[in-house]
Amino acid sequence: MDSTQQFWEDFYRDKDQVWSGKANPILVNEVAALTPGTALDLGCGEGGDAIWLTQQGWRVTAVDISDVALERAAAHAAEAGAEGITWERHDLAKSFPEGRFDLVSAQFFHSPVAVDGERDKALRRATEAVAPGGTLVVAGHAGWPTWMEEPPHKDVRFPTTAEVLEALALADGEWTVERQEVITHDFPGPEGQHGTRSDNVLRVRRSG
Template sequence: MDDAAHRRHAELGFDEASWEERYRIAPALWSGRANPQLVAEAADLPPGRALDAGSGEGGDALWLAGRGWRVTAVDFSTVALGRAAVEAGRLGIEVDWVHADLTRWAPPEGAFDLVSAQYLHLPGDDRDPVVAGLAAAVAPGGSLLVVGHRPSEVHVGRPEMFFTAQQVAATLDPDAWDVVVCEDRPRTASGPAGRELPVADTVLRARRRA
């Protein structure tokens, strides 16, 4: 993505129309690969039913489905879901693609063995109810995985959109959940003009007690 495209993306908001525009102006917004923190945390989990919340162009959903998971992938961008469905067809992989706004759509309670939300950045007033709904969708013995960006030169903007793993963990009932991972992990990301810049992910993985 060139500097002009970066500036155009930075000018957009975080509502459904803005994300549709982001996807529309880019042939592919993401790499198509699974997010590294999902791979790190889910690679050894036994396949079951998975919910990919904010699935975008489907990299995570396709990775999970390719490993034997029965995946429901939810996003409010029709452009992104369309691209994901085309790639699933090319690979011969089945995923249940759901067009929905996670601030208005509630997943069925206790229905999933893994609920994954990768870089689902929402204003604080929306984030806590959405996370509560995602947590409620985890079956006994299942896992909740929430990953976000820590603010950096690459990830700037509205500060209320960012969170820490500790903040997410604090919303979970300690009598019902075991926190398995709650930490920040440094890595690098491609910034404007292709520069590699230091960033960090904040990672929460919790297991609902059986």
């Protein structure tokens, strides 16, 4: 096990549950109107997005680097009666799921231990996995919450939508940018502090 996988195994092992178990609101908003087909969930964590997508009729392949996360996600899916999700472990800097998908989702695809260029490389590979007529949705934080004075990971950088779009290196005439936006929402702190956080949303569609 290399240091990147070890980081994420420890990250999930440290708590019985890290995330809420609900689907990311940005994903829900961006794909609710799409016709369900095949979906690839990159960095699926504990499975909230994959379970929701399956419940909407999508056939989902869900990927994470952490065995702990995948085991927990599969258990949550079983509890929810969400059947048919394919769970795969990948370090996306080294391997990638096979096939092409009608939807590829990369929600909050950040890592404090990523090597420079790894994220961009994985997202470019994600574009290759989008089927003709399919959609890629990339959501990411635009910065730390406004109430946070000392960020826990000072080396984490939050790319803008323009930087993500440039990194994707989309072929001219083959893709349409359907949404490129920064969304600011209320985000209270753990001790009830008032504050907000901004997130980047990029949705692109491959011509069919």
